[in-house]
Amino acid sequence: MNSDIAEGKWRQMKGSVQEKWGKLTDDDVDQVEGNFEKFCGKMQERYGMSRDQAEKEFNRLKD
Structure with missing residues (x-):
């Protein structure tokens, strides 16, 4: 998928x-702008999620 x-x-x-x-x-x-790395970082920061959990949430969003 292109940017x-x-x-x-x-x-x-x-x-x-x-x-x-x-x-x-x-x-x-607004800062995340669909960027995988930024999304994972924000989810870890705000919700205390592990990297794996944040990745799973990102993947659920894009599906």
């Missing part, structure tokens, strides 16, 4: 992300 498609999908999912994970602020979601 334009990933970015577009992320914009569509922003609302769902914030609904499901309310501890992520608007700024957090």
Whole structure:
């Protein structure tokens, strides 16, 4: 998947992300911009998830 498609999908999912994970602020979601590494970092920071858990959540989002 190219970065334009990933970015577009992320914009569509922003609302769902914030609904499901309310501890992520608007700024957090904007900073992540669909970037896998940033998403995992924010999930670890806000929710204390392991790297594996964060990866699983990211994969659920994109499916």
